[in-house]
Amino acid sequence: MIIRSFARRHGRAIQHRGTANREIRRCISSMSSDISSLDSSANSSIHTVQEIEALLNSVSKEAVPPIEVDFDDVEGGLSPTQLAAENYREFKRQESVFKKLGADTPQQYSPHALVNNPPSPSDITLELLLSSQSHLGHSTSLWNPSNSKYIFGIRDGIHIISLDATAAYLRRACKVVEAVTQKAGLVLFAGTRPGQHRSVVKAAELSGGCHLFEKWIPGSLTNGLQILGKCQMKVVDQFDNEVPGFEEQLLDQPPLKPDLVVCLNPLENYVLLHECALNNIPTIGVIDTDANPTWVTYPIPANDDSLRCTNIISGVLGRAGESGKLHRLALAAAKKITFQPASTLKTPGHLDKATSSSQFGEEKIVKLGGTIQELEEQDRGIQYDYKMAGDIPPVPKGLLWGKKRFAKMVEGMELGEGDMEGMMGVERDGEDEEGDGDGVDASVERAVASPLGIKKALLERVRKARLNSSSNANSPGGGAW
């Protein structure tokens, strides 16, 4: 029975397809004769009106004046096509006049706007959070009592998250993200629930970080040499432009680790958060009433099941990262560096004067300034002052020597190059606590402005991009993790 009705239905469709062309042809021919038929119908209606007039005249005392129709006037000497064009023009004119009238519905919720143009931290309001359902928690029986600080009350069997707490914690997280990107830290945005990938990629793009919208591969941090060993890294300068020539050195570099991790769904990403804890990486997480807030460094109590809510949170954090990044770039344009250069990299081609000066320009090549006495004096103190010396011609030998000194000063210890390498080897085998060289000195920013001291900075930082990820093309700002 089913097969038969199926056949019948499709048979009809086939028949219909056969006749469709014929239908269209018939329609076209009837359209062309429409105008003439309209004309004839107008004539017939005028006849009807005249008949009604005659009837009225016969019944009533007062004679109804007859309708006067001058057929030539109606046409106005225009052909039917011209008349239609005239009417259409009039219609468009009226539309332009009247279309502006009527009700206006401003401020409508459009889901894509949250992703394409996310709100900034200053746009966080309780109304915005309320309308994005950030206050809805889970059933009271599913709660984690650690979250009682963030809970406003119970309504209809679910916990209601306090909007004040959400806004306060979100603003705090924004400050952290902004400050980290200002110090050129690498921020990883992770949101692995379906529908979160666009906002996560956008946030990473804005803040110049990395994104993760698929499964976190366990061990990417604790066993990074095996899992991320073949991923591509690149060296960038203070303006985030790639600097070529480091390919050989990068082969020996340990895989990169993020400096801050933002997780939109901690419940599914416990492994990621645990690895961050092992590697001493601070984390920001959206904590619903059933999640454990001790998994993350900075919890944001909010509803992680609402895409609108997580979109707002990732968008706001992405905007915060963007403002930090822009601030860093502005300072870099003013020849101030807010971050600590990579200490494990050597400027390539330092033996060749000509290439190094032409390739990297004078402003990136810096040298030691002052006398040996000054240097020794600086070594004694804890505060170090760095200054870029764009006006001083590059001296590659001094650069190499200065790099060693630089490494020493940052550590605040008297270690030889060989000692450092030995130490690093141990760490690679052990817990792998060695940073990627993106470390920051507390006094760098202050020191940069100071005229005193050693004029030395190697301005390369290491960035890594994963090549084999399909989503790499989506985010020019940051590679997929």
Place this chain on the structure above:
Amino acid sequence: MGRYDFRPHRVLRTADLLLETSRITARPPWYTIIQDIPPSAQLTRPVFRDSSLKSNQKAAKRGKKASKAFCPLPLKYEEDKLREEFFGDHPWELARPKVLNEDGGDEWRGWDWGRGIRQLGKRLDGESVIQRQLHLMHHENHTKSHAYDVARKEYYHYRHFEAVEQQVAKEEALAYGAYFGKGPNEISMGLEDRQFEDWKEWAIKQTEREKQIAGAAYSGNVEEELERDETLDPVFEVVGGETAAPTVRP
């Protein structure tokens, strides 16, 4: 590790230790930030039930556990009772479609329930009655029942107006040649008709067949007759110049 893992909370302290023991050579980029903006205290629980209140003392006497003092309390509002009353009297108001999606969340700023039951940007529904009633009770000194009557009757008026408006709009559209498609009843009737037609076709054939069997009972071999019928099936119907799928007779 214990019951809780406090390592995420103690990143700064750990970083200090690592720096001290020269496990890391440089301060991480977040070092100064976490100094300035430390993570908030964890695992603290506020007291929701204040034992100094009389009602809570009663609850304590009834045998509530002391740990209940840290459990969040149910949220109760004055509107709840009014909602219960209105939707108890008008249960079908709950069946009307309602948009739960909010735009900016601050549409209520433009509303003034003193002006009447209709507000700008708010669809007229049961919630309007409750808000209007609440306003009348609080600001115009109406009793609860009187305020309910006033709000309810305003609601009836505008709901009637809306219904007439919709009906007129529909009739107008139909008069200008609008077609709104088949209604649910028409669709279901069509489906039912098709089943009847199918059954009719099958029944005619079945009757013929039974007649044949009945006739064959008096002459010839029934088995042979049946076999010949079987060989006819399945029949390939030719529709629209193409061979359709074989159909199986019921």
